[in-house]
Amino acid sequence: MNISQQQISYIISLLEHKNFGKAADACFVTQPTLSMQVKKAEDSLGYKIFNRNINPLVLTEFGEKLLPILYELQVEYDKILHLSKESEGKMLEEIKIGVIPTIASYLVPELFQHKNLFTSNLKWAIKELKTAEILDQIQSKKIDLGILAGPLTTNLSENLKVLSLYNEEILIYSNQELDQNKMNKIHISELKNAQPWLLNNGNCLRTQMIHFCKLSDSPKSDWNYEGGNLEMLIKMVDINKGYTLIPDFYQKAFSVDKSKIKHIYSEHANQFPARNIIGICSHKNSKKTEINELFNFIKVKFANQDMKKFDVLEIKL
Numbered sequence: 001m002n003i004s005q006q007q008i009s010y011i012i013s014l015l016e017h018k019n020f021g022k023a024a025d026a027c028f029v030t031q032p033t034l035s036m037q038v039k040k041a042e043d044s045l046g047y048k049i050f051n052r053n054i055n056p057l058v059l060t061e062f063g064e065k066l067l068p069i070l071y072e073l074q075v076e077y078d079k080i081l082h083l084s085k086e087s088e089g090k091m092l093e094e095i096k097i098g099v100i101p102t103i104a105s106y107l108v109p110e111l112f113q114h115k116n117l118f119t120s121n122l123k124w125a126i127k128e129l130k131t132a133e134i135l136d137q138i139q140s141k142k143i144d145l146g147i148l149a150g151p152l153t154t155n156l157s158e159n160l161k162v163l164s165l166y167n168e169e170i171l172i173y174s175n176q177e178l179d180q181n182k183m184n185k186i187h188i189s190e191l192k193n194a195q196p197w198l199l200n201n202g203n204c205l206r207t208q209m210i211h212f213c214k215l216s217d218s219p220k221s222d223w224n225y226e227g228g229n230l231e232m233l234i235k236m237v238d239i240n241k242g243y244t245l246i247p248d249f250y251q252k253a254f255s256v257d258k259s260k261i262k263h264i265y266s267e268h269a270n271q272f273p274a275r276n277i278i279g280i281c282s283h284k285n286s287k288k289t290e291i292n293e294l295f296n297f298i299k300v301k302f303a304n305q306d307m308k309k310f311d312v313l314e315i316k317l
Contacts, residue, residue, distance in 0.1 A: 002044050003041050003044055003045065004037075004041075005073075005074075005077045006037065007037050007038065007040065007041040008041075008070050008073055008074055008077070009027065009074070010023065010027055010029075010034050010037050010038055010041075011038055011041060011049060011070060012070060012071070012074065012140075013026050013027050013034075014034070014038060014050065014057065015057075015059065015067065016140070018056035018057045018058075019056060019057070020034060020035055038050070045062075045066075047060070047062040048060050048062065048063070049062065049063040049066060050063060071139075071140065071141050072284065074141060075141060075282075075284055075285075075286070093119070093122050093123065093287065093290055094123040094124075094125055095122065095123070095124055095125070095144050095145070095287060095290055095291065095294065096125045096127075096142065096143040096144045096145075097124060097125065097126045097127070097143060097144065097145055097146070097147065097294075098126075098127050098128075098129040098133065098134040098137055098138070098143040098145070098146040098147070098148075099126060099127070099128060099129070099134075099146070099147045099148070100128070100129065100130060100131055100134070100147070100148045100149065100204065101128045101130075101229065102149075102199070102204075102205050102230060102247055102250065103147055103148070103149070103247070103277060104126070104128045105229070105230065105250055105253070105254075106247075106249050106250050106252075106253035106254070107147065107249075107298070108126055109253070110253075110301060111124070111126075111294075111297075112124075114297070114301075117297065118290075118293060118294070118297070119289075119290060119293060122290060127143070129143075129146070131148050131149070131204050134146035134148055134280070138160065138280060138281070138282065139159075141282070144281060144282075144285060144287055144291060145279060145280065145281040145291050145294070145295075146279070146280045146281070147165070147277065147278070147279050147280075147298070148204070148277070148278060148280070149204045149205070149275040149276065149277060149278070150162070150164070150275075150276045150277070150278035151276055151278070151312070152278060152280065159282070159283070160280045160281065160282060160283070161280065161281050161282070161283050162278055162279075162280050163278060163279045163280075163295055164276055164277075164278055165277045165278060165279050165295060165298050165299050165302065166276075166277050166298070166299060166302040166303055167274045167275070167276055167277070167310050167312060168247050168248050168249055168274055168275050168276075168277055168302070169247075169248040169263070169272050169273070169274045169310065170205075170245050170246075170247060170248070170264065170272075170273045170274055170275060170313070171245070171246050171247070171248055171251060171261050171262065171263060171264065172186055172191070172243050172244075172245065172246075172261070172262045172263075172264050173234055173237055173243060173244050173245070173246045173251075173256070173260055173261055173262075174186070174191075174194070174237065174241075174242070174243035174260055174262060175237045175238055175240075175241045175242065175243075175260055184261070184262055184263055185262060185263045185264075185265055186262040186263070186264060186265070187264075187265060188264060188265070191243055194241070194242050194243050195240065195241065195242030195243070196242060196243060196244065197233045197236045197237055197240075197242055197243070197244040198233075198244070199229075199230075199233065204275070205245055205247070205275070230244070230246055230250060231254075234246070234256065237260070238257075238260075246261070247275070249302060271309045271310060271311040272309070272310055272311065273310070273311050273313055274310035274311065274312050274313070275312065275313060276312045277298075277302070279291075279294075279295045279298070
């Protein structure tokens with residue numbers, strides 16, 4: 001049995017694109033070349049990897065079992081390439097990072113502003129991804145690490161290194177009249193009849209808002225909008241009243257009307273709702289030093305200095 005690194009990359013590309021033409025384009029080869037190499041790999045292994053009778057392509061039972069092994073082999077090949085370039089003095093380390101949008105909005109500017117504090121000869125490739133996309137791309141080795149809201153309640157976490165980075169209070173941004181005697185606090189019951197403005201599906205902050213604010217009991221207005229970014233939702237609150245949730249570090253980083261920001265409280269005395277920001281990466285990673293350096297910077301930069309008591313909300317995917 002003999003399967004080459006090139007054949008592994010073709011198989012992985014074919015799995016991702018589920019189409020020979022698109023996979024070939026992604027690998028910068030002709031479709032016949034890619035098809036021939038995948039067929040050679042299958043002949044060498046003695047089993048079919050893809051079921052070509054189904055469109056789009058799907059893995060065979062053997063292919064399902066083989067895929068995790070191919071991903072691991074790809075990582076090992078990358079380590080060899082890394083060592084070779086490092087020995088030649090040509091190494092420009094690239095860290096591929098996935099960050100959920102509600103964290104990226106304030107985290108990414110901080111990272112680039114302080115880039116001089118990190119290891120030299122380092123390149124960052126940062127993408128905004130939703131939680132499910134981060135988990136998928138960590139598994140398929142498309143990214144090296146992910147930064148998202150936890151806790152992570154999925155079987156995938158068993159195969160990942162999961163590190164708690166910091167807790168972040170979740171605040172209410174509201175343009176409605178509230179009980180002024182409570183200063184900057186609002187009880188969750190006061191939101192019952194107010195219009196909620198939500199992020200769209202796939203955003204964990206949306207899931208937390210629906211759960212914590214019990215939105216199934218809340219009436220909708222005659223029309224509704226679900227946005228992809230917090231800035232738009234804040235504008236909708238300003239124009240149409242109602243409320244939305246915003247992370248604490250977001251409101252500290254951007255120009256937000258602080259008079260409209262309230263701390264939420266409920267039956268949990270002296271505890272404020274929060275999300276736990278976590279970093280995840282594969283246990284097998286050739287860039288552990290650089291990843292740990294990044295995680296440590298984030299932990300220090302966003303440490304909770306006021307030591308508030310938080311009620312960390314769960315996120316169900």
